Amino acid sequence: xxxxxxxxxGPTASGKSNLAIKLAKKLNGEIINADSMQIFKEFTxxxxxxxxxxTRKVKHHLYGIITxxxxxxxxxxxxxxxxxxxxxxxxKKIPIIVGGTGLYFNTITKGISKIPDIDIKTRNKxxxxxxxxxxxxxxxxxxxxxxxxxxxxxxxxxxxxxxAFEVKLKTKKSLYDxxxxxxxxxxxxxxxxxxxxxxxxxxxxKISMRTEQMFKKKCINEVKKFNNLKVxxxxxxxxxxxxxxxxxxxxxxxxxxxxxxxxxxxxxxxAKRQNTWARGHMKNWNKLYSxxxxxxxxxxxxxxx
Numbered sequence: 001x002x003x004x005x006x007x008x009x010g011p012t013a014s015g016k017s018n019l020a021i022k023l024a025k026k027l028n029g030e031i032i033n034a035d036s037m038q039i040f041k042e043f044t045x046x047x048x049x050x051x052x053x054x055t056r057k058v059k060h061h062l063y064g065i066i067t068x069x070x071x072x073x074x075x076x077x078x079x080x081x082x083x084x085x086x087x088x089x090x091x092k093k094i095p096i097i098v099g100g101t102g103l104y105f106n107t108i109t110k111g112i113s114k115i116p117d118i119d120i121k122t123r124n125k126x127x128x129x130x131x132x133x134x135x136x137x138x139x140x141x142x143x144x145x146x147x148x149x150x151x152x153x154x155x156x157x158x159x160x161x162x163x164a165f166e167v168k169l170k171t172k173k174s175l176y177d178x179x180x181x182x183x184x185x186x187x188x189x190x191x192x193x194x195x196x197x198x199x200x201x202x203x204x205x206k207i208s209m210r211t212e213q214m215f216k217k218k219c220i221n222e223v224k225k226f227n228n229l230k231v232x233x234x235x236x237x238x239x240x241x242x243x244x245x246x247x248x249x250x251x252x253x254x255x256x257x258x259x260x261x262x263x264x265x266x267x268x269x270x271a272k273r274q275n276t277w278a279r280g281h282m283k284n285w286n287k288l289y290s291x292x293x294x295x296x297x298x299x300x301x302x303x304x305x
Contacts, residue, residue, distance in 0.1 A: 003089055005189040006096040006304050009034070009105055009282065010196030011271035013206040015293075017050045019196065020098040022297050024058040027094045027304060032084050033062040034099030037240050039077070042068050042226055045219040046242045048210065059093075068237035069229060078107040082185065102277040108186055109193075113178035118166045126166045127234070130158070141165075148174040158234075192304045195278050196296075197287035207267045211260050220246055241266045 006023065010016050020031050033039065037047040041064045049063055061084045066072050081097070081104075088095040097108065106112075130138045139155035146168040153160045164175045171178070198206075223246040231237055238244075242263050249259040278285070286303045290296040 002190040011274040014196040029094035030059040034104040036101040111182040193285040
């Protein structure tokens, strides 16, 4: 009998955490985080991490495990997740991987390229060159170095253009040549995949309600504490929705209502990107939804049992 692995994805605020808990209880499972912002220790409110009440009901893994001051890649996540999946299997528990970071799920279903570690000297050299040349000139230099990147990475995607540059510089091989050789490490698992396909009008309402809740839970204090840490601006925690908007409010540039509106707009845009990713990368997933939670749970159980 093959080992079972449940993947549960969906846009932000779609109700993944609640569904995961109910599934875990029914399946004798444990929950593993697949959200790149819920990884951080310092953000519980803004990242919408499961509450203490939720984590008491079922064992949760990989939530709040890393400081915002550290770089944490999809490859780092995959290393951690392999350990947690094996732990669950040994305990005869079904691992349920839950989150909204499409790239994390891709490392499970499609694998991750075995690119050698890039040394800090090369990485800094590329970062300094990026600062020196700026977006357009750096991108042109990258195309010259690695023509295979053209049309595949946007010039404005600073992390990926620098990654492509350092990989070609260090390994003499294109990022895309490395990608060709990848395969999943979970081929011996029976993988069941669910995507919560929530209607847009319902999702927009849930996003607004969640933003209100964040302010009641003192997300402003969370951002103040984050500011005191003086985190490197290139680190991904700075991109968490709400950080920039709350800082603009703290500087007196916008009102509290404008701040909430901007957070809602950015969250809606993020949810749209997550749905676009799902259409492109999750074509063979089970797209489920029901306004009635019991029905959604029944539909989900049909997929995973």
